[in-house]
Amino acid sequence: MNVATIGTGWITEQFVDAVRESGKWTFAGAYSRSAEKADKLGGPRVFTDLNELAANKEIDVVYIASPNALHFEQALLFMKNKKHIICEKPMFSTTKELEEAFKVADENGVFLFEAFRNLYTPNHARLKEAIEKVGPVRHSFFQFIKYSSRYDNVLAGEEPNVFSPAFSGGALVDLGVYPISVAVSLFGKPKSISCHVMMLPTGVDGSGSVVLDYGDHTCTAMYSKITDSHLPGEIGGEEGTILIDHIAPITSIEFKNRRTGEKEQYAVREEENDMIYEAKVIAEIIESNDQEKYQYFRNVSEIVMQITEEARKQSGIVFDVEK
Amino acid sequence: MNVATIGTGWITEQFVDAVRESGKWTFAGAYSRSAEKADKLGGPRVFTDLNELAANKEIDVVYIASPNALHFEQALLFMKNKKHIICEKPMFSTTKELEEAFKVADENGVFLFEAFRNLYTPNHARLKEAIEKVGPVRHSFFQFIKYSSRYDNVLAGEEPNVFSPAFSGGALVDLGVYPISVAVSLFGKPKSISCHVMMLPTGVDGSGSVVLDYGDHTCTAMYSKITDSHLPGEIGGEEGTILIDHIAPITSIEFKNRRTGEKEQYAVREEENDMIYEAKVIAEIIESNDQEKYQYFRNVSEIVMQITEEARKQSGIVFDVEK
Numbered sequence: 175m176n177v178a179t180i181g182t183g184w185i186t187e188q189f190v191d192a193v194r195e196s197g198k199w200t201f202a203g204a205y206s207r208s209a210e211k212a213d214k215l216g217g218p219r220v221f222t223d224l225n226e227l228a229a230n231k232e233i234d235v236v237y238i239a240s241p242n243a244l245h246f247e248q249a250l251l252f253m254k255n256k257k258h259i260i261c262e263k264p265m266f267s268t269t270k271e272l273e274e275a276f277k278v279a280d281e282n283g284v285f286l287f288e289a290f291r292n293l294y295t296p297n298h299a300r301l302k303e304a305i306e307k308v309g310p311v312r313h314s315f316f317q318f319i320k321y322s323s324r325y326d327n328v329l330a331g332e333e334p335n336v337f338s339p340a341f342s343g344g345a346l347v348d349l350g351v352y353p354i355s356v357a358v359s360l361f362g363k364p365k366s367i368s369c370h371v372m373m374l375p376t377g378v379d380g381s382g383s384v385v386l387d388y389g390d391h392t393c394t395a396m397y398s399k400i401t402d403s404h405l406p407g408e409i410g411g412e413e414g415t416i417l418i419d420h421i422a423p424i425t426s427i428e429f430k431n432r433r434t435g436e437k438e439q440y441a442v443r444e445e446e447n448d449m450i451y452e453a454k455v456i457a458e459i460i461e462s463n464d465q466e467k468y469q470y471f472r473n474v475s476e477i478v479m480q481i482t483e484e485a486r487k488q489s490g491i492v493f494d495v496e497k
Numbered sequence: 498m499n500v501a502t503i504g505t506g507w508i509t510e511q512f513v514d515a516v517r518e519s520g521k522w523t524f525a526g527a528y529s530r531s532a533e534k535a536d537k538l539g540g541p542r543v544f545t546d547l548n549e550l551a552a553n554k555e556i557d558v559v560y561i562a563s564p565n566a567l568h569f570e571q572a573l574l575f576m577k578n579k580k581h582i583i584c585e586k587p588m589f590s591t592t593k594e595l596e597e598a599f600k601v602a603d604e605n606g607v608f609l610f611e612a613f614r615n616l617y618t619p620n621h622a623r624l625k626e627a628i629e630k631v632g633p634v635r636h637s638f639f640q641f642i643k644y645s646s647r648y649d650n651v652l653a654g655e656e657p658n659v660f661s662p663a664f665s666g667g668a669l670v671d672l673g674v675y676p677i678s679v680a681v682s683l684f685g686k687p688k689s690i691s692c693h694v695m696m697l698p699t700g701v702d703g704s705g706s707v708v709l710d711y712g713d714h715t716c717t718a719m720y721s722k723i724t725d726s727h728l729p730g731e732i733g734g735e736e737g738t739i740l741i742d743h744i745a746p747i748t749s750i751e752f753k754n755r756r757t758g759e760k761e762q763y764a765v766r767e768e769e770n771d772m773i774y775e776a777k778v779i780a781e782i783i784e785s786n787d788q789e790k791y792q793y794f795r796n797v798s799e800i801v802m803q804i805t806e807e808a809r810k811q812s813g814i815v816f817d818v819e820k
Binding site for chain 2: 312313315317319321325366368370371372380381382383385387389390391392394396398400401402403404405406408410411412414415417430432
């Protein structure tokens with residue numbers, strides 16, 4: 175299958191490398207408003223017109239890494255032209271957009287994937303195995319906290335895309351979705367949530383906490399784009415505890431048995447570019463029309479979006495697309 | 498000043514050692530319903546009648562470490578007999594009790610202290626100094642998570658005091674108050690809070706999360722008596738991050754400068770029995786009638802109680818004393 179890309183940031187470069195290394199797909203071309211920028215990705219073709227790309231019969235899959243607020247319109251255009259979509263997180267701005275997009279995907283017989291790179295990796299699968307060891311889970315904690323140099327622009331009175339409600343930005347949807355998606359992938363849909371954030375003058379959040387209440391267990395997701403962190407992640411069960419060094423990528427998964435004190439390492443060594451797994455897994459699902467696996471990832475996207483929408487509602491974050 | 502104790506658990510033994518080593522106070526006697534148990538604490542006198550202890554003119558300070566639900570009545574009895582009180586956490590069951598008790602303390606010209614041992618230590622003071630380095634605080638995280646062997650009794654269908662609403666028990670008030678008291682001591686009263694818990698069949702919580710919303714910063718407090726944890730604590734500011742190994746006791750306070758990457762250790766070596774600091778600080782406040790310091794600790798107790806009461810309300814934990 176032939177893959178084209180939208181967007182020319184570092185994430186697209188990494189995805190193109192992953193496509194090349196996956197052995198599954200062919201990188202067939204890049205779109206950008208700037209032909210020069212698109213050409214730098216090294217593909218055989220450059221597109222500067224989205225409709226031309228949409229009409230191109232040779233392209234089977236489109237990877238979208240444009241600004242968040244553009245994802246919806248672009249995804250719909252390509253899906254209506256029978257192309258499968260891999261869209262960077264956060265895939266869409268609202269549950270309304272998400273539901274509409276999956277409907278269009280179904281109507282056109284194409285797949286729509288959210289690029290939660292951290293959910294396709296071997297170590298995410300290993301983490302699921304390790305959880306079997308801890309007994310009933312009673313607490314868990316995941317964070318994605320990383321200072322963004324764009325915050326310097328906010329402090330200077332500017333409104334960069336990633337911190338702008340006009341571009342559906344903010345720390346919750348940009349980084350918060352990592353810990354939230356891990357929780358949803360491991361534990362499913364929470365019964366209720368609570369969200370508290372630090373609001374920036376731009377109208378979106380700079381940092382915050384979302385507590386996911388599973389009834390028999392409480393999961394805390396912390397995120398921030400205006401601080402740094404050295405906190406590991408943890409899953410605590412009645413029989414033992416799993417400590418993970420980070421959630422994206424995971425390089426250590428240490429299970430400690432509460433009764434014996436014995437430790438066991440579950441992590442395996444992964445490729446440095448973990449988007450290779452994303453590319454491979456998605457290629458396999460499309461090739462084999464694996465509806466069960468597809469539903470799993472689709473379900474995670476749907477629940478994560480419901481959570482972030484509710485979290486934004488609780489904390490007063492309104493995107494321009496909602497106004 | 499002469500100090501007497503109520504209760505004969507390990508915490509009382511440690512307090513008696515602290516009194517002896519503090520060089521400030523004299524251990525003058527112990528109360529227990531069992532004379533034999535009280536005698537084991539090694540004091541010069543044994544009391545088996547609370548009223549006799551209350552009437553004893555030689556006792557200046559009473560340390561209360563009885564079951565939580567008995568604190569209020571006992572504290573009132575002794576304060577009305579002009580004795581200062583150091584009461585184990587959680588000091589009382591409700592804000593109503595707490596307000597009444599401080600009123601009685603004022604009326605009788607005595608001091609009433611909650612034994613948050615973790616707030617009187619040199620490293621708590623060092624942590625406050627270190628915070629000056631991080632710039633505006635934007636995230637913080639503290640936990641007290643420790644499996645209690647009493648949970649084995651709960652699993653066996655029993656209702657041990659520490660997990661019983663009849664004794665004002667549960668993980669929130671037993672362990673949750675550690676991270677919450679640290680947050681309140683460092684950051685003051687939050688604007689709002691959210692609490693989610695795992696409820697036990699006994700009617701109190703086994704684990705949970707409380708998010709303290711400070712408007713410009715979100716603090717997450719996690720606690721559990723039914724799991725173990727290896728998570729450190731953290732305070733994240735725009736200029737750097739402080740990682741602490743634990744909150745009670747703190748043995749490492751590492752500040753990392755975001756811009757330079759430089760690390761600085763703030764912790765000092767403390768006495769193994771950190772109740773010595775509690776005994777010394779409280780003795781000094783009473784001796785010098787230091788109203789400013791007293792108000793500080795009183796304020797922390799009041800805010801922590803408001804938080805735990807609101808947290809219990811949100812999560813449906815009702816103590817028998819409230820029914």
